Amino acid sequence: MSNHEKQHQVLFVDDDPDFLQLVAELFGSLSQGTWQIHRAASADAALDLLKDHRVDLVVVDINMAVLDGVQFLKILSRRYPDLKKVTLTGFATEAKRTECLAHGAELFIEKPRVADGFKSIFVMLDELLNWAPKAGFQGMLRQVGLSDVIQMECLGRNSSVLEISNRQMRGRIYIEDGSILHAVVGEVTGEKAFQKILCMTGGAFQLAPFEKPSQRTIEGPWEFLLMEAARVRDEAGTPAAAENCGAETEAAAAEAAVAATPAVRLAETLICTGRGEPLHAWQCANPDARIALFKDVAQQAERLSQILPLGKFDRLELQLTDGRAIVQTRTDRRVFVRVNHDLAVA
């Protein structure tokens, strides 16, 4: 293997030539030859370079003129989804951080003002370059919701074990051919464990190859499980409480909310694409009426947004005499779920 093939290929994109010169010299020296550093003064130049060179990591300044770093990040994520991306900025804001992480940046770093800062950045970038996923994939829940991962696995009829952990707890969800079979967190199993795991608002997950669980504790359709988990999470309290769901007191609150959940029976489900094409229907006597309902709800939400801007609309929840219905109209999917309370259970 040639020296070039062994070296990490790192591309810095910044419209400040002095900064590019500085990082090339400094990181070149700190890497002791393990990095080959490429430089581009604009997004265009970087895209040209990426056409002809293998690059392992791109470090982008987000405050570039013409095509700014965030737009460039979006293009990179579309064209090179596997490429590791890091953003650098002289003016860090929480909004920019969220935007960059949402568009595929692995790290969001503020430009250092002292030499020691550059050393720390070098260590972080080098760690990132040496990190490789094991079997399955790994990620941080800051970029993708846990329910989205579960949904992807179930819609794709995949088999896997989703391992989730944060500082307080570690849990596992077993999925076989798109059905959720079992969930466990500590000594809790089944739907309660599933709901407890879904209370987590941050942490790391790993999608491991499927292995048969010791028992099957979950039977219901995944759509219903996700909807119920969302409801229980809402009822467990504030995001702060949900964040610390594993802590003893908050976990007790979440468990109390789970325990207080009346026995429910799934009555109807319809899942459609964002454009309203049905993907999955169960006990849905009139899908056309439900599809029209999605449209009415989306239009009504739009009118409400014009009166009071409250951000993106997520769902309409209907509290019925004999149960509940949820109408979710997101851009990528539309979901209708109706459950009936089991009146036989006190």
Place this chain on the structure above:
Amino acid sequence: MNEALKQWLAAHAAAPGLLACGIRASEVLCACHSASEKCPADKMESILHQLAEAQPWLFNNRFAPNWSTWAFEQGQIRIVNRRDGLLLGLVAAVDTAAQSLDQLSEEFLALPLGG
């Protein structure tokens, strides 16, 4: 509008997490309170009128909800339907516990207003 109803609304206007609340008795009769400049009383009134219009298509879908909650990224709007036609509207912060809104809703539904 019934005086007891107005008093009940005023007493609950500062409930935790509530940005605004209002009651719609008819097309012209509304009583609204705002607890946050994010949702002034006139917006609350517009929301009540807007959501009153949504009731027929919910009924057309064979839904007669006791209440419905419109969940947005940065807040939620709850509309509670009494059988006598009165509507209660609540605009709450996104992290307001559903239980406290449910409690207010139940209370509104059970209010003895007489004739």
